[in-house]
Amino acid sequence: MRYAMTAVGPPQVEFMKSAGLPLTTEARIVYSEVLRHRRLAYLQLADFIPGVEPYDVATTVELQPGSSGVRMILTFDAMHDEEWTQRAVMGRESELARLAQALDA
Numbered sequence: 001m002r003y004a005m006t007a008v009g010p011p012q013v014e015f016m017k018s019a020g021l022p023l024t025t026e027a028r029i030v031y032s033e034v035l036r037h038r039r040l041a042y043l044q045l046a047d048f049i050p051g052v053e054p055y056d057v058a059t060t061v062e063l064q065p066g067s068s069g070v071r072m073i074l075t076f077d078a079m080h081d082e083e084w085t086q087r088a089v090m091g092r093e094s095e096l097a098r099l100a101q102a103l104d105a
Contacts, residue, residue: 001029020050038063052080057088 006024007016016023025048033041040061047054059076074092079085 001027001031003027021048032058033060037065046079049080049084055080 004024004026007013013023028045028047029042031040031042033039041059043056043058045054046052046057057077057079059074062073062075064071064073074096076088076092079088
């Protein structure tokens with residue numbers, strides 16, 4: 001899968017510019033496991049970090065049905081350093097918060 005992410009909010013645009021990063025980044029994902037309603041695993045190429053050789057980041061999403069709903073467990077590789085790992089965590093937390101809002105709507 002390929003998709004483009006573009007910073008459009010003023011804080012995000014300011015951050016990207018100050019970090020020397022492009023406003024639009026193309027993401028490339030290769031799915032390695034797809035078990036319907038249970039598990040999704042994929043590799044995403046991290047090739048957008050200035051001065052860092054591209055590398056794959058593995059991600060796994062597991063769904064566990066229960067009596068009160070479905071529990072989702074998201075795990076992914078650490079990035080090349082703590083700062084970038086924290087950025088990835090913040091991004092995932094933002095994605096999950098938006099998912100929760102959509103599900104509640």
